[in-house]
Amino acid sequence: MGNKIAVPQNSPLGCILQNWDKFDLQTIKQKRLVFLCNTVWPKYDLEGQEAWPVGGSLNVNTILQLDLYCRRHRKWSEVPYVKTFMILRENPNFCKGRETNPTLLPILSRPLQSPQPGGLNDFLVNPPQPPLPETKEKEQAPPVPSSLYHTLSLDGSASTYTRPPGPRSGICPLPVVSRLTGPVQVQVPFSMHDLSQVKEDLGKFSENPGKFLEGFRKLTLTFELTWKDVAILLGQTLSLDERQTIWEAARQCGDELHLADANYPVGATAVPLQDPNWDYDTPAGICARNHMLLCLIEGMKRSQVKPVNYNKLATIDQGPHENPIAFLERLQETLIKHTNLDPGSPEGQLVLKDHFLTQAAPDIRRKLQRLALGTSAPMSQILKLASSVFYNRDQEERDRAEKKEKQKEERQAQLLAALQVHQPPPGCPKDTLPGKCYQCGKPGHWKANCPHGPKGEKPYTACPLCRKLSYWKGNCPESQKVPEPDHNSIWFELEGPSAVAGSLV
Template sequence: MGNTGPVRIKIPFTTTELDSWKEAVKDYRDDPEKISKRFELIVKNLDPDWGDIEIMLSALSDTERQMVMKTARTHVQAQVTSGALPGTVEMHVPRVDPEWDYNDDREYKLLKRYQEWIRLGLENAIPKTVNWSRLYTIKQGPGETPSEFLERLRVGMQKFTTMDPASDEGRLQLVALFLGQSTDDIRKKLQKIKEPDIRDLEKLVEEAWRVFRNRENQDRQKLGKTIATATIAAMQEKGRPNMGNRPRMRPPLRQDQCAYCREVGHWKRECPKQKMKPQPIVGNLREDQDSE
């Protein structure tokens, strides 16, 4: 604790964190908004100072870095000019390390604002390229719900075009995309809807959900039939006699083979092993009676 309250402690970057950032910004031009959000997350977790942010910006190409700084300074200039922000552009987006003190409230506020200016710069430095062809590659997946598919179309429209999905023009375009790029069974059903409902996005989504749920019910019924068929087949198989448990038949005897001990060279009545077999007691009693 300091004299005026808790002391802020700077958390240094680890090598792993820096490597992860460098890997992420390779795709900066393709998705500046994604990199901007990643930067925002790092700010929340690590609270980087001016020097840390310089290291992060150095992972960009020279051109990209210049564009980010120019965009950030342009935002500041607009607010300074309008009187909404006191001071100068250099005060808020300095080119050299201002050595802001973490534990000085006024300087710490300047650091927090600087972090936000850089985030805005990262988000807006790259002009959005209109690429309608990318939007037409967004197809509904077999297991994707109508709502999930519509959300992907909205995100794609924001990412690949300058059109606002919430605008009238954007909604009409979403209707066309939703109609044309849904799965086959949903698309065939939607194409049967009459005017003016076919231009109503909410009604299209509602009907798409009906088809989707009906498909799920049919899949469950098919699965139930498959399980039932497999169960019946297993029970029938279980009820059949097991041929493997039957006693195996002995091979036929040779002419000179004993039927009792299975050895070769004598017959059963001459088998020495049979003669060694103990005689029944009943037989002995009869012999004694005869002798009397």
């Protein structure tokens, strides 16, 4: 085989290689196309839970997501290669031998409910207008049948609804199904309960755009939404200003895609204000619907305006038993929700490290300060050290307890040794003590029990005043002498028991 790579002929990539002369050969190369399709693109993290398969894909949503990913990350050299799959998608006759079985689309899981008169009044901004006049086209089966027909306008203009013709009884009319061969979608309208639940799950776009965007993306993946469904959802969950802002941003995104690739429709056609009546049982209708949802999601991303409040980060403190990783995740969520910084950017990392170092648990904070780990250290190193301190808390507490117990034992041993020093030597009477008395200089007793104390006996040592051996300090004549008055001083009494001497001038 050499350096050749085996590509299945029945795969989209194989069809492109077999019809190579029908594509733009000036901007693409075969080897690079095979390398991108089978090696590079499957590793891209596409939005909407899409993944590029090895061998290529003809799924319009997958191709659009790959095209947006390449444009968002400025991979302009790969965009022409992505277009080849879109061209193959629009020209299935290139591979006539390849079986192109129709894809079975999931039917909406919402239960069929009987429409109630006036039930949509809660979802419409303006009062309803008279029913639309019936035409001969109604006699034919519609491509997307529904038990409730409504015409909505996303710009807040006229909105009407009417019940399809039929007997007005308590029995819910059966949905009209097209008489075409193959799988056919049956459109079921949203119920009051569905809309209230969706509104609660999405929340307010102005307060938490990320939550709203993620919830709306999940709805587009779970249900096969039509233009009417999207109009009802946005009208119920968004304010008029938010709806207009998102719609304008979505149209601008559609215009940008059209300028980059003429195969895409202009923004006004891609994101229409009125129901375009797409046939969702055909590939063209599905492609148009997916392209509209893609532009709307991109418009929501561009329209989100978050209130910047850095003080919210200062209120996030690590709990005494909270894992450092969970604490860092809470800081990142607060940074995303209340600031315009990206946690992966250098500025976001600097802010996260600063708050992590100052708001961590006391023992973790002391350890980080002792090792002088500041905001210049990598976040991975700080998190690794914090996790080590967190998981070794029990061992450190045991070490501290053992250290205190050891110090206590050492103090007790020192005290016991000091008491043993003052014990009398073996063979001595119990009432005798080692050393000499400070009073008489004789061993065997304390100074307080000295028999030679001030009881008439002569002291053993000299008097500290007169340095004589005949008496104690208390009986020393020197201590009983009265000082002679100074002739140069005059003694006079003041009121009170004290007297003050003044010198003669």
